[in-house]
Amino acid sequence: MSEERSLNFLEEIIENDIEMGANDGRVHTRFPPEPNGYLHIGHATSICLNFGLAKKYSGKCNLRFDDTNPVTEETEYVESIKNDIKWLGFTWDNELYASDYFEQLYDFAVQLIRKGLAYVDDSTAEEIAATKGSLVTPGINSPYRERTVDENLQLFADMRAGKYKDGEKTLRAKVDMAHPNLLMRDPLMYRIKHEHHHRTGDKWCIYPMYDYAHGQSDSIEQITHSICTLEFIHHRPLYDWFIAQLGIFPSHQYEFARRNLTYTVMSKRKLLQLVNENHVTGWDDPRMPTVSGMRRRGYTPEAIRQFCDTIGIAKRENITDISMLEFCVREHLNKTANRVMAVLDPVKLVITNYPGGQEDVFDIENNPEDPNGGTRKVPFSNELWIEREDFMEEAPKKFFRLAPGNLVRLKGAFIVKCEGCKKDDSGNITEVHCTYLPESKSGHDTSGLTVKGTIHWVSIAHAKTAEVRMYDRLFRVEDPSSEEGNFKDYINPDSMQIIPSVYIEPALADAVPGDRVQFMRKGYFCVDTESKPGKLVFNRTVTLKDAWAKEVKRG
């Protein structure tokens, strides 16, 4: 049995609605992106929420593109958004577009004009701003506010017919220019834009504003719970006003606090700058908090969903520690990623009592966490690559790796005893020498010895090579947006370090883009989209926890 989990505030609202018989017990949500950019982890939260609630309460969730501004929107984004949602593991019930409702929205507007609740305004943008009032002072009525219904009907029809240029006229709702909520001071419903729309082409030259389109679109789709982020809370009275005046299905809006993550930025504007100014290689750069970036980084949909579920949902400002996300990624990869050996910073290990030219092949377990994970063949010989940091000529007491006199297990192979090392003229270590214990063979160990350290290795004669890209956090500070000055001043200059050639075990030679593995003791890595046979490229998804590194740092 799964344990009882407390409800978040939206689940409470929904369960209460169901209990009260609201909407005949129906739950229908929607995810409404504007197709003007790529999805990021914030959107992922909203996706998990909307699709998750629909699933939990046997309801439906629509995918609706909020495409009411033809200037910024493109089909390319529609496709990437759909792809990201599918990758995250969700399926929408209906694929819809606000632009599907342009005719219906126009009819609604005519109704409001007839009721004397909307008027055509000839004021310029500057004039409207100037008469809007301020946070503490009321606005002033437009001189065009009292036009007759017939006149408004005619002018609105003329707007649609293309008789006016951009900005010459608008349609405004007639609410209250003294309302304390600025959004209620005769908000714009339509503006003129002689622009090509990615779906309606040149059919329209007037386009509805968000506030006028969104609630009505929800209503048309019979959305029961319209969930958005907190910055729209001021829009709710207007959302309700339009629906009430039109007497249409009463969808309701609920707001939650958008999620922020440490060591990154989330606003579309800032992400765009990172891309345009080449601080990253693109929207899908593995350092980006975009869904496509995280996918390329090697994060799994399961991990992202688990993360969204773990951090929960509330109405207060927040900034979630990125280590929470990394924990979820490790947790899933630990169960699913095969273990392999790769040496990133090599030094040669010579086994002096193992005959040159001889070779062993070991079957090594792919994943100790997965009983059905199977094994792979790993060749062994007298010369191996090991990590440079796994040998110390003069080692501290708690160093369990290779040091003269120390015993260490070569993962899946033998226990070796370190005999010393060879150096070049400038004192750099060029070879580590050791002898092996034949009776300590992995799985058939009769030596009776236990060793504290186990290290990974790759046989020099059999090694393949690959490029490895080591990623770190994009920023040096937890919350770049709240720091003094420009957020870009806080970019981490070492967020990507490329190692052109590392040694990998031969079993990895046919890895293909998207494959995820653990380089034992080094971290989780995935094969990059740019990787090709013979020219492999791995991205470091996330490091392993490293208690020894902490110990060393502490001194």
Add this chain to the structure above:
RNA sequence: AGUUCGAUUGUGUAACGGUAGCACCACAGACUCUGACUCUGUUAGUCUAGGUUCGAAUCCUAGUCGAACUACCA
């Protein structure tokens, strides 16, 4: 300044008038053919001041602090 929303360990989130809990992080230990994983434990919190009540994180009042809002963007 006005309106609206919010405030629980370092972070995120529960507790719905009745034992302040869970996860991450940090720390300590056990285990380990990954210094990983796993397991055990530790540290640490109700913004402030009043009030209601047998009893307040929760209800009330006042304050403090934070966020959002004055785009022909969404």
